[in-house]
Amino acid sequence: MNAAATLKDIVSDIGHRVAGGQLIPFLGPEVLTLSPEACPVPVGARDLAHLLSSRVAVPGRIRNNLWHTAQYIETFRHRVTLDKLMLEVFKPVPAPSVLHSWLAAQPGVPLIVDTWYDGTLAQCLAPRADWALIQGTSKARRTGDAPWYRAYGADGTETTEAQAAQAATVLYKPHGAAQPAGDVLASDADYVEVLTDIDLGLPIPQAVKDRRKERGFVFLGCRFYDQILRTFARSIIKHSSGPRFAVVPVGDLTRNELKFLEVEGITPIDMSLAEVAALFAGATP
Known part of the structure; x- marks a missing residue:
């Protein structure tokens, strides 16, 4: 990409790399603001x-x-x-946006990180048979067999992480999900053990670790104003090869957010999420 490239050119290229499986989309709750209908959650x-x-x-x-x-x-x-x-x-499922629908239609996307509790993206993926869900599990529901996370097949039945790892696309919800089992991380107690071991990578599924290798990330609809949000993001992108981008309102970021982007080598893209979604929708592998 030469210096004369416009911001739209850069974003379009990022979209092509997402579709081609070179960049992993990392979604925050603000992607729901793109929904064509009033968000019910x-x-x-x-x-x-x-x-x-x-x-x-x-x-x-x-x-x-x-x-x-x-x-x-x-x-x-x-x-x-x-x-x-x-x-x-979170029982209501928000109407999918252009971004949700586009991501779900890309068979070359190996991993999607979705950090909110809603079921929008899972519903978009439902017509496909080649995807799986891996989600964080709360302290209240952890077992010896599933201490950190659980996995579900495309039909919603619980499966093993090894089986889920065979899917073409893995949807990873690190904070849990309202569907299919209503198992979410929300309280301080849920996060105590996770945050204790997250720097060691233990709560991160192996399927996520494998798929982030030799790939970068693009953050969409994310903010990093809280330490928990920054810690999870840092641990999930750890050992990825890059590049890393974040679509954020640069002028509205806190000092901690700006420092996080700088330390983690994340290039901010100061463009509205709606504009980015529209450019992505025209991207192909």
């Missing part, structure tokens, strides 16, 4: 924290923090209450 950790605190009274000082809010509910109203709330909140 919260978009982002703060919005979800506010919704949960409207259902269960929590101290005002923690209402902006999802993980503290979820922990308070788990501690004082029981884990079952938290799980039921999360399942209820």
Whole structure:
């Protein structure tokens, strides 16, 4: 790419590389803002924290923090209450955007990281038989056989990670998923053990580690204002060969977000997510 290339040229090239399996899409909750219909679920950790605190009274000082809010509910109203709330909140499946539909239609995409709890992308992938879901599992549901994550086949039945790794496309949801089993990471307790071992790579599925080799990442609809979000992103992209890009509103980023991008070698793309999605939709391998 020469210096004269426009930003649109760069983004179009990124789209071609995503379609060709060279760049792994890393989706955040803000991709749901691209939906053609009003989104029926919260978009982002703060919005979800506010919704949960409207259902269960929590101290005002923690209402902006999802993980503290979820922990308070788990501690004082029981884990079952938290799980039921999360399942209820994310039972509606948002209408897919152009970006969701385009990604699901790309057979050459080996891995999609989707960090929100909704079932939009899984629903888009449903017509295909060659994909699998691997998701993080909550502390409340971890077992000796599945200490960090669970895997599901294209038909929604639970399977082994080894079997899921045979799929052409793996959808990886590190924070869990509302569907098919309603198993999500949300409270501080869910993250304690994960964050303790994540630098060692233990909570990251081998299928993800294998597919990130010799590939880069592009972050879409992600923000990194919280340490948990930065830690997960850093660990998932660790040992990838690059390049790395992030579609972000550069002027709105916090100092911590800017530092994260710099340290991790992530090139910011200061373009609206809607424009990027439109350019991607015209990309082919």
